[in-house]
Amino acid sequence: MTAELRTTAGQSLYPRLEPLLAQVQKPIQYVGGELNAQLKPWETADVHWALMYPDAYEVGLPNQGLMILYEVLNERPDVLAERTYAVWPDLAALMREHGVGQFTVDGHRAVRDFDVLGVSFATELGYTNLLEALDLAGIPMHVVDRDESHPVVVAGGHAAFNPEPVADFVDCAVLGDGEQAVGDITDVVKAWKAQGRPGGREELLARLARVDGVYVPRFYAVTYGPDGTIAAVTRTRDDVPERVGKRTVMDLDEWPYPKTPLVPLAESVHERMSVEIFRGCTRGCRFCQAGMITRPVRERTITGIGSMVEQGLKATGYEEVGLLSLSSADHSEIGQVAKELADRYEGTNTGLSLPSTRVDAFNVTLANELSRNGRRSGLTFAPEGGSERIRRVINKTVSKEDLVRTVTTAYANGWTQVKLYFMCGLPTETDEDVLEIAELAVEVIRAGREASGRKDIRCTVSIGGFVPKPHTPFQWAAQASAETIDHRLRVLRQAINADRRIGRSIGLRYHDGKPGVIEGLLSRGDRRVGRVIERVWREGGKFDGWSEHFSFGRWTQAAAEELAAFGVDLDWYTTRERTEHEILPWDHLDSGLDKEWLWDDWQDAISEEEVADCRWTPCYDCGVCPTMGTEIQIGPTGRSLLPLTVV
Amino acid sequence: MARQPEGPPPPPTVQKLRIRYAKRGRLRFASHRDLARALERALRRAQVPMAFSAGFSPHPKISYLGAAPTGSASEAEYLEIGLARRCDPEAVRAALDAALPVDIAVLEAVEAAEGTGSLADRIDTSVWRLELPGLGLAELQSAVASFLARDVVTVAKRTKNGLKDIDARPAVASASAAEEAGCAILHMVVRQGTPAVRPDDVLAALAAVADLRPPSPPRAVRVAQGRLDDTGTVADPLGPDRMASTRCQGEPATV
Numbered sequence: 001m002t003a004e005l006r007t008t009a010g011q012s013l014y015p016r017l018e019p020l021l022a023q024v025q026k027p028i029q030y031v032g033g034e035l036n037a038q039l040k041p042w043e044t045a046d047v048h049w050a051l052m053y054p055d056a057y058e059v060g061l062p063n064q065g066l067m068i069l070y071e072v073l074n075e076r077p078d079v080l081a082e083r084t085y086a087v088w089p090d091l092a093a094l095m096r097e098h099g100v101g102q103f104t105v106d107g108h109r110a111v112r113d114f115d116v117l118g119v120s121f122a123t124e125l126g127y128t129n130l131l132e133a134l135d136l137a138g139i140p141m142h143v144v145d146r147d148e149s150h151p152v153v154v155a156g157g158h159a160a161f162n163p164e165p166v167a168d169f170v171d172c173a174v175l176g177d178g179e180q181a182v183g184d185i186t187d188v189v190k191a192w193k194a195q196g197r198p199g200g201r202e203e204l205l206a207r208l209a210r211v212d213g214v215y216v217p218r219f220y221a222v223t224y225g226p227d228g229t230i231a232a233v234t235r236t237r238d239d240v241p242e243r244v245g246k247r248t249v250m251d252l253d254e255w256p257y258p259k260t261p262l263v264p265l266a267e268s269v270h271e272r273m274s275v276e277i278f279r280g281c282t283r284g285c286r287f288c289q290a291g292m293i294t295r296p297v298r299e300r301t302i303t304g305i306g307s308m309v310e311q312g313l314k315a316t317g318y319e320e321v322g323l324l325s326l327s328s329a330d331h332s333e334i335g336q337v338a339k340e341l342a343d344r345y346e347g348t349n350t351g352l353s354l355p356s357t358r359v360d361a362f363n364v365t366l367a368n369e370l371s372r373n374g375r376r377s378g379l380t381f382a383p384e385g386g387s388e389r390i391r392r393v394i395n396k397t398v399s400k401e402d403l404v405r406t407v408t409t410a411y412a413n414g415w416t417q418v419k420l421y422f423m424c425g426l427p428t429e430t431d432e433d434v435l436e437i438a439e440l441a442v443e444v445i446r447a448g449r450e451a452s453g454r455k456d457i458r459c460t461v462s463i464g465g466f467v468p469k470p471h472t473p474f475q476w477a478a479q480a481s482a483e484t485i486d487h488r489l490r491v492l493r494q495a496i497n498a499d500r501r502i503g504r505s506i507g508l509r510y511h512d513g514k515p516g517v518i519e520g521l522l523s524r525g526d527r528r529v530g531r532v533i534e535r536v537w538r539e540g541g542k543f544d545g546w547s548e549h550f551s552f553g554r555w556t557q558a559a560a561e562e563l564a565a566f567g568v569d570l571d572w573y574t575t576r577e578r579t580e581h582e583i584l585p586w587d588h589l590d591s592g593l594d595k596e597w598l599w600d601d602w603q604d605a606i607s608e609e610e611v612a613d614c615r616w617t618p619c620y621d622c623g624v625c626p627t628m629g630t631e632i633q634i635g636p637t638g639r640s641l642l643p644l645t646v647v
Numbered sequence: 648m649a650r651q652p653e654g655p656p657p658p659p660t661v662q663k664l665r666i667r668y669a670k671r672g673r674l675r676f677a678s679h680r681d682l683a684r685a686l687e688r689a690l691r692r693a694q695v696p697m698a699f700s701a702g703f704s705p706h707p708k709i710s711y712l713g714a715a716p717t718g719s720a721s722e723a724e725y726l727e728i729g730l731a732r733r734c735d736p737e738a739v740r741a742a743l744d745a746a747l748p749v750d751i752a753v754l755e756a757v758e759a760a761e762g763t764g765s766l767a768d769r770i771d772t773s774v775w776r777l778e779l780p781g782l783g784l785a786e787l788q789s790a791v792a793s794f795l796a797r798d799v800v801t802v803a804k805r806t807k808n809g810l811k812d813i814d815a816r817p818a819v820a821s822a823s824a825a826e827e828a829g830c831a832i833l834h835m836v837v838r839q840g841t842p843a844v845r846p847d848d849v850l851a852a853l854a855a856v857a858d859l860r861p862p863s864p865p866r867a868v869r870v871a872q873g874r875l876d877d878t879g880t881v882a883d884p885l886g887p888d889r890m891a892s893t894r895c896q897g898e899p900a901t902v
């Protein structure tokens with residue numbers, strides 16, 4: 001980047017940024033000052049954290065993970081934590097022209113001045129935005145080119161369970177829950193600084209590598225065999241762990257974050273506050289990385305939920321509360337939570353909602369209860385697979401009859417819009433499995449019209465291509481090609497439109513197969529893929545999660561040219577099925593899941609055998625609890641929500 | 648038959664308050680939609696007893712009057728709210744002000760007086776103050792003079808349908824140049840109307856007539872809004888309500 005005018009550490013760049021803001025789209029996203037934002041004097045802190053969500057502000061601001069860490073860190077008097085987001089190309093060009101570096105929105109301080117840059121990767125498509133931010137910040141892109149004056153770049157979030165594709169760019173990755181890990185990292189950085197930075201950056205990273213849950217890629221060497229697969233991953237220092245295990249926060253009631261959620265002035269993707277009602281999921285859906293890597297289930301108690309909702313509403317003024325988790329209807333006291341919250345907020349125009357739920361008649365009752373005080377418009381179910389057969393493969397079993405009955409019940413209860421989430425390109429899938437989605441949708445509309453006596457009900461089928469993820473039973477699976485996905489979506493669309501009288505009540509929302517292929521490359525990639533990411537960024541690639549910025553051609557060409565030297569290619573990473581004993585790039589990163597169990601579950605998937613949830617059936621030895629020293633924490637607690645005192 | 652929500656209809660509006668607020672500092676970059684969201688959330692946090700519209704998605708009764716453009720600060724934005732319970736206007740003002748970010752200030756709240764007409768009818772003009780850092784006073788003075796000397800100054804305005812030519816001259820009732828702390832200042836009184844002439848359009852007009860090109864983006868502040876009378880004075884749009892309330896005090900209540 002152009003020579004940045006160096007300033008005193010921690011000084012605000014705002015006076016130089018302000019004239020640029022008058023020239024860009026939606027400038028409000030760059031000014032900070034959100035309700036509940038925090039701004040501390042630079043000098044009061046020993047350790048300065050810049051927390052980044054590598055996507056646009058409107059997507060990044062509502063991110064719960066980042067909001068939690070922002071509060072947890074700022075509660076420490078010796079820490080200052082500020083936020084930074086991906087800058088749109090219009091402002092990025094002006095920043096380069098005027099020598100203004102990547103900045104935080106809280107204090108408009110240069111990211112370059114911070115001790116730690118924490119980046120939360122919910123999706124791999126944010127990787128190019130990390131490179132863009134590093135470049136704008138004036139931080140050397142490659143780990144090897146950084147010295148002790150540069151921030152430590154730490155990756156977190158679900159994608160950090162395979163950080164190998166970004167191993168050249170991130171100094172460390174934190175596996176699992178971040179609440180306690182960020183404190184431990186802070187302690188290490190603080191001590192190293194106080195001691196006068198002994199041993200430079202190498203020593204700091206070596207100390208970090210000994211923190212539970214922290215993986216420092218540079219201390220692990222990867223070698224490859226003649227067939228392109230990994231031959232070995234070996235430690236280069238004997239004082240770092242052979243395998244790095246994930247962090248798990250136990251007792252969610254002790255971590256009631258965010259206590260004061262940020263409320264943006266700018267429009268964001270979630271205009272509501274969220275309360276995480278439990279973490280982890282053991283339903284065992286085989287495609288679901290989140291469910292696999294966040295085990296075991298840890299519930300927040302009904303009283304813990306009640307006080308977070310109340311405090312959060314007071315602190316934000318939001319009119320809607322989302323009860324968040326991977327499968328919210330599975331909370332052991334969800335019925336009571338829903339009823340008592342609806343009672344409490346009766347007559348206040350406060351809406352309560354659940355994210356998409358499993359297809360279950362009980363969930364309609366729940367949704368009815370939650371919508372008592374607000375709107376009853378749309379209800380979302382996630383059957384994920386089109387046919388009963390494929391639903392057995394992915395272990396998300398629901399019969400066609402139950403599915404139709406549940407959706408019909410929703411229409412009969414006054415819900416006019418039902419959205420159904422599906423995936424295509426699942427292992428063993430054929431065109432017939434996908435075509436069953438059309439049959440299902442038609443039947444749902446027919447039965448729904450009859451049950452509700454209305455013609456204006458709608459069903460939206462939302463469908464995307466499946467991407468196999470690390471640490472799941474499908475980590476060995478061949479990903480369907482973009483052509484296969486696009487073909488199946490095409491035949492599905494034709495089938496839905498075959499009968500116009502029904503078809504006009506069915507909406508189809510889908511994404512073409514191309515971005516999924518690149519997500520697949522980045523998800524199951526190894527260190528060699530880093531070259532592809534860098535090449536794509538150098539050729540202008542960023543905001544890859546946005547269809548108007550994503551260029552499939554740029555990715556395929558970069559992959560072809562950068563991977564050829566290694567004798568592998570895009571297909572090798574995506575559509576190739578892995579064998580049982582192949583060393584996977586993330587095998588030295590421990591989610592607690594036993595690799596043999598994962599393999600057996602993969603074999604069970606192929607033979608369409610289901611596995612039950614360990615919350616209400618015996619343990620099936622996935623390995624997580626004994627490996628991580630954790631246990632399932634669920635109710636019922638038998639407690640109830642006290643009425644609030646009248647103000 | 649159209650479906651109706653269960654339960655009784657929401658309580659009616661029993662009192663209307665007219666509010667003047669400012670957007671300052673960094674929040675000049677907030678758009679009208681951004682401000683509206685912030686205000687509605689602040690009303691909830693401040694527990695102002697808003698009246699709501701009926702129907703499946705009840706909305707609080709708020710009406711906004713013409714908002715200053717994104718990027719412009721303002722000391723004179725107006726809105727009107729309907730309350731379901733009578734409140735002391737000053738208590739509402741203070742509570743709302745406390746619930747908003749510091750760069751949004753709630754400056755005045757008065758009860759809308761019956762029979763004095765709508766607020767919108769009392770606003771047809773904006774008073775602007777533009778700081779033009781890096782520009783010389785003489786240069787600005789001469790540009791303003793050439794602009795005022797013209798009958799028509801055509802500028803291209805960006806609209807939803809692309810660029811459109813408008814005449815920026817007739818809307819400008821008066822304009823003058825000054826200097827404060829070494830910074831050139833443009834004061835102007837601009838009539839609101841269609842097509843809207845905004846500070847950017849006047850600057851484009853100054854560029855057109857005198858090739859005036861500020862080296863860095865100007866900072867615009869809307870200082871006042873109201874009705875322009877024949878003497879060139881802009882009247883306070885809350886004046887008639889304030890007059891009425893001094894004659895007849897509303898029941899005070901706490902928020």
